[in-house]
Amino acid sequence: MNTNLTENQPIACDPNALTPAQQEYWVKEIVPKLYREVLEIQELPNGWVWRLPSTPHVLTLVAEDLNMERLCCPFVNYTLEIEPNRGPFWLRMTGGEGVKEFLKMAFESANYFDPQVAQAAGLDISASPEIDSVEAALEATNRLNEQYANTAVSK
Amino acid sequence: MNTNSNEEQALACDLTAIPSDVREEHVLSAPQLFAQAQQVQELPDGFAIRFLNEPGRFMAIAKFIENERLCCPFFNFGLEIEPNSGPLWLRLTGGEGVKEILQTTLFDSIEDKEALKQLIQTGGDAHLDEVVAQTSLPLLKGVLIKASSG
Numbered sequence: 001m002n003t004n005l006t007e008n009q010p011i012a013c014d015p016n017a018l019t020p021a022q023q024e025y026w027v028k029e030i031v032p033k034l035y036r037e038v039l040e041i042q043e044l045p046n047g048w049v050w051r052l053p054s055t056p057h058v059l060t061l062v063a064e065d066l067n068m069e070r071l072c073c074p075f076v077n078y079t080l081e082i083e084p085n086r087g088p089f090w091l092r093m094t095g096g097e098g099v100k101e102f103l104k105m106a107f108e109s110a111n112y113f114d115p116q117v118a119q120a121a122g123l124d125i126s127a128s129p130e131i132d133s134v135e136a137a138l139e140a141t142n143r144l145n146e147q148y149a150n151t152a153v154s155k
Numbered sequence: 156m157n158t159n160s161n162e163e164q165a166l167a168c169d170l171t172a173i174p175s176d177v178r179e180e181h182v183l184s185a186p187q188l189f190a191q192a193q194q195v196q197e198l199p200d201g202f203a204i205r206f207l208n209e210p211g212r213f214m215a216i217a218k219f220i221e222n223e224r225l226c227c228p229f230f231n232f233g234l235e236i237e238p239n240s241g242p243l244w245l246r247l248t249g250g251e252g253v254k255e256i257l258q259t260t261l262f263d264s265i266e267d268k269e270a271l272k273q274l275i276q277t278g279g280d281a282h283l284d285e286v287v288a289q290t291s292l293p294l295l296k297g298v299l300i301k302a303s304s305g
Binding site for chain 2: 009056059060062063066067070074075076077078079080081082083084085086095
């Protein structure tokens with residue numbers, strides 16, 4: 001279904017694509033609550049997929065999150081699949097070359113996930129910082145962008 | 156990824172499964188949402204509908220899904236955001252019989268009021284029956300179907 005080329009698009013998130021009010025809301029009200037709901041993380045050839053409980057609360061969290069993710073990290077292809085008969089939600093995040101690697105770094109850049117869920121997916125969040133303010137989130141995003149850029153350059 | 160069988164689910168939409176305070180709003184807002192569709196692709200088990208990625212559109216589609224999945228639990232919903240401000244795709248699919256229901260509600264006119272009541276059930280709410288009857292079905296009248304394997 002994807003008709004929009006991702007090649008030659010920079011792989012870096014830009015929190016300044018959001019207003020300060022959106023940043024505050026996202027960092028404090030959406031991301032921590034959504035990440036805690038993730039039941040399972042699976043690796044895909046070109047990205048990752050999360051399994052989430054099929055509750056109205058989670059659907060609202062996902063919608064609010066993606067509404068901002070698509071502005072901040074527009075190089076990612078997001079697909080939410082809702083199975084019939086109250087089956088689980090699946091949130092796929094995929095993309096072209098480098099996107100999967102960037103997302104892994106992003107997942108490991110904060111300690112939002114349930115540690116057991118992260119560990120089962122091979123993610124190491126044991127030393128990841130707690131992000132509890134917009135300032136901390138902006139710093140973490142800068143570190144993430146630099147980390148990925150350095151990795152990409154070294155290849 | 157679909158792990159939930161729906162083969163024995165009755166194929167009728169039950170509006171009473173939607174919270175009563177947003178039931179009528181859902182019925183009235185669906186035609187407004189689908190009127191913004193740009194393109195429809197036929198899929199083997201349903202349809203994919205493309206929307207411009209405009210402010211407010213994503214949340215409007217998510218709101219539609221939030222209620223529609225309660226009302227028509229046999230649908231499989233997919234909402235895709237293409238990268239770099241690309242379009243949004245709403246996929247409506249399902250098991251046996253679901254594509255036919257989609258065909259009816261999205262593209263065909265339903266002249267028979269009793270058939271409409273069977274398909275979209277209101278629990279005997281005469282006012283809601285009237286709202287449904289006056290809703291501009293089919294939802295995608297005039298939107299081009301472009302068959303594609305993509």
